Amino acid sequence: MRVSGLFEKKAGKPVISFEFSRPKTDKAAANLDKALVLLKAAEPDYVSVTFGAGGSTREGSFQLVDKLKNEKGFEVVAYVASVGLAPGDLVESLDRFKALGMETIFAIRGDAPTWDESYKPHPEALSYASELVSFIKERHDFCVGAAGYPEGHLEAESKDKDLEYLKLKQDQGAEYIVAQYFYDNQYYFDFVDRARAAGVTVPIVPGVMPIYTVKLMENLARLCGATITDPIREGLAKLDPEEKGAVGRFGIEFATEQCRGLLKQGVPGLHFYTMNRGKGVSTIVQTLRDEGLL
DSSP: OOOHHHHHHHHOOOOEEEEEEOOSHHHHHHHHHHHHHHHTTOOOOOEEOOOOOGGHHHHHHHHHHIIIISSSSOOEEEEOOTTOOOOHHHHHHHHHHHHTTTEEEEEEEOOOTTTTTTTTOTTOOSSSSHHHHHHHHHHHEEEEEEEEEOOTTOSSSSSHHHHHHHHHHHHTOOOOOEEESSHHHHHHHHHHHHHHHTTTSSHHHHHHHHOOOOHHHHHHHHHHHHOOOOOHHHHHHHHTTSTTTHHHHHHHHHHHHHHHHHHHTTEEEEEEETTTTOHHHHHHHHHHHHHTOO
16 A cells, blocks of 8 residues: 555545554553554544554564554555664564565654663664655655654754655655655644645645543653643643543544644544554544544
């Protein structure tokens, strides 16, 4: 399954995708299996599997890709992150994904695992995602996707420079872009306008991160550079802290309204960060389908 072909195949209808990561414990694996039942019923066009920083969880990524594709029957996209890895490790990873039947790779630089005191990046490791896109294209006929940052990458010297790198990813062979999540749709719409003006022509899919817990929201926003908007803070402040599940329900309602606004403007798809949970994303997708938006 080549993601680039999905945009053509669906003839203007949004491409729906879910993201998963390798579970790190037996309990987490059991919870993921439960989530997969709900999310399989939501009928995504494809799912993606992340790739650990510095390749730290790549063996688990291979296993999860295999499980989702060959046991659960999902169409799957595999992430590859180049940070710290030797070129030979990248070649091995790409070859293994090819052997598993992957046709699309999502290429990111990734963040170095600075929390790991034993981590030492390989001296020949690629420095930029654009280099990884080119590296992949030179070796395999994968469809390649890449990341975009509506609020700017945290390490970018400016939003304009960040757009130059986005355009370079396209020039090196990226066929679609998934935008990092945001809590105000205007960030995405402004980003797309600026990207088009800079010559980026490939589909740009918005990422959607439902609010699961306040702690997770705060941690992810700090790591990803997403602005937690006043409407979110005000909405959360009105919740009864003793009411079980209130934050999750608020997160579902907020994300559903976000998606309505995006879909009504004709976005090419929605990419949901599931955090290996099932209820929130499955509820959102079903609501949007019931409303005729999907």
